[in-house]
Amino acid sequence: MLLAIGPDKPGIVNTVSAFLTERGCNIEDSKMSVLGEDFALVLLFSGALPSIEKVKADMKSLESSASLTTLLKDTKAPAASRKEASLPYKLEAFGMDHPGIVNEITGVLHKNKINVESMETGVSNAPVSGTPVFHMLIKMTVPTSLSIGKLKEELIKVEGKQNLNITLTPAEI
Incomplete structure (x- = not known):
């Protein structure tokens, strides 16, 4: 897995993908986003051991040529x-x-052994007042042993305490 962050500019994705491809690796899964003035990438990539070793050996050249801070981590597919x-x-x-807000909601999820698969948050300004409005989207897996009614009750408490509107719906597989 490769994590990289650097100043946002056109061409970062192309530079990183070319770096991996030139060393015989394939990007299998990725998440990328602009956060503030920076661009962040999280890439799951694969390759033969010599290709992976070449990526590790050449990482400093990618960092300097693309102005990126990187982290490599060995990982494997989760065991179902x-x-x-x-x-x-x-x-x-x-x-x-x-x-x-994030702490309160994720605290309920953690307590109930719910796994966050992905989460996006952001703040935008309300049209008329300009008030900062927080929004969150979490895709998660809920244990079948957990009562959805119990989870909804706990989230209703968070709604009141945090002055939020929270919806919980089944997601498509």
Whole structure:
């Protein structure tokens, strides 16, 4: 897995993908986004051992040529047999922005052994007032042993405490 971050500019994705391709590696999965003034990439890539070793050996050249800070981590596909039976769900939340929203919601998820598969958050300004409005989208897997009614009750408490609107819906597989 390759994590990279650097000043946002055109061509970063092409530079990183060319770097991996030239060394015989293939990008299998990725998440990329502009955050502030920077561009962040998380890439799961594969290749034969000599190709992976070449990527490791040449990483400093990628960092200097593309002005990136990088981290390489060996990883492998998750073992399906180790995962508890679960169902995909989607959680959406929005309300006036303030500290603690992400912590409060993810605290409920953690307590109930819910795995966050992906999460996106952001703040935008309300059209008329300009008030900062927080929005969140979480794709997660909920253990089949957990009562969805119980989870909804806990999220209703968070709605009141954090002054949010939270929706929980089954997600498509």
